Amino acid sequence: MTDRLHRFLFEHADVRGEVVQLDEAFTAITQRAEYGPAVDRLIGEGLAAVALLAATLKYPCDLTLQLQAGGPLRLLLVQAGSDGSLRAMAQTSATVPADAPLDAQAAGGTLAITIDPESDAERYQGVVDLAGGSLGAALEHYFRESEQLATRVWLSAREGHAAGMLIQRLPASDAAGGDADAWARADQLAATITGPELRELAPGEVIRRLFHEEDIRIFDPMPFRFRCRCSRDRVAAMLQGLGEQEMRDTLEAEGLVEVRCDFCNEPYRFDAVDVEAMFTEPANRSPDSGQSH
Incomplete structure (x- = not known):
């Protein structure tokens, strides 16, 4: 073994x-x-x-x-x-x-x-x-x-x-x-x-x-x-910590926020809808807003 x-x-x-x-x-x-x-x-x-x-x-x-x-x-x-x-x-x-x-x-x-x-x-x-x-x-x-x-x-x-x-x-x-x-x-x-x-x-x-x-x-x-411990939720929490303005600047420049795990090289991609959801309180989202995939 x-x-x-x-x-x-x-x-x-x-x-x-x-x-x-x-x-x-x-x-x-x-x-x-x-x-x-x-x-x-x-x-x-x-x-x-x-x-x-x-x-x-x-x-x-x-x-x-x-x-x-x-x-x-x-x-x-x-x-x-x-x-x-x-x-x-x-x-x-x-x-x-x-x-x-x-x-x-x-x-x-x-x-x-x-x-x-x-x-x-x-x-x-x-x-x-x-x-x-x-x-x-x-x-x-x-x-x-x-x-x-x-x-x-x-x-x-x-x-x-x-x-x-x-x-x-x-x-x-x-x-x-x-x-x-x-x-x-x-x-x-x-x-x-x-x-x-x-x-x-x-x-x-x-x-x-x-x-x-x-x-x-x-x-x-x-x-x-x-076994890597990375997850989409953990990456999203890290991006939230960087701040909304930085995420929006990246979206404007790249069209997408992409992060790769340093340990396993797994890519995590966040589009405009994902970023909007990161910085909007769930209670404030309209059911028809489309702020989810």
Whole structure:
């Protein structure tokens, strides 16, 4: 099965981990825009990253990874929902070099992780500078600075296959008989993984090959899929926020207001009747006005 995340836990030790593979979602997203190979890879790594991060949370939420920079990559925005939905988009100011370190691809960039709980709990955001030359290294930097948790992250994306692995040292428990050396062993073993292995081997096989001498519990897989949250109503609300005069000016110049979703490239078109309806209270519309389709 593709597009699945597998969580695992070291028994009798304060270490947990996750392995994710995303093929269908990665392909569906990158086919909707012509970003180029370098940006496609960063999108794939970003998708694997948000899936790994979302699975560490204990409550329903939306998680957003946002990389902003001066260029050539100006923006990378990747989102995951607790329902397993994924979407992503990017903006560039020039061709992004394929094999350059991340701080050259996204010069002067910062990485922000935002968690929006579905409940009334407080919104959280952590921001760090890019460090280490890769998105995985930047995420490790984020965990050191914002979460104070020892965490290692591996990400890889090539030719329609995206994958990632995370291992994390949990706060020490008071349980007797804990394995004090488990984190050091887990780190050393996980560091032997290669990008092709991470992308091509089944997640369960990755876990077994790396940790076959460890006492590991593997949980049921969590599915992920591409799903955009855009809708005509949401786009209309955004246009209303721009103001009536701007909409009428656009109508006069273009004959139509057209908006394309940055995530899925879906077009939304609004004609004069639609725009009139946006800025007219329903109670004030005449039944014979024709202000609807």
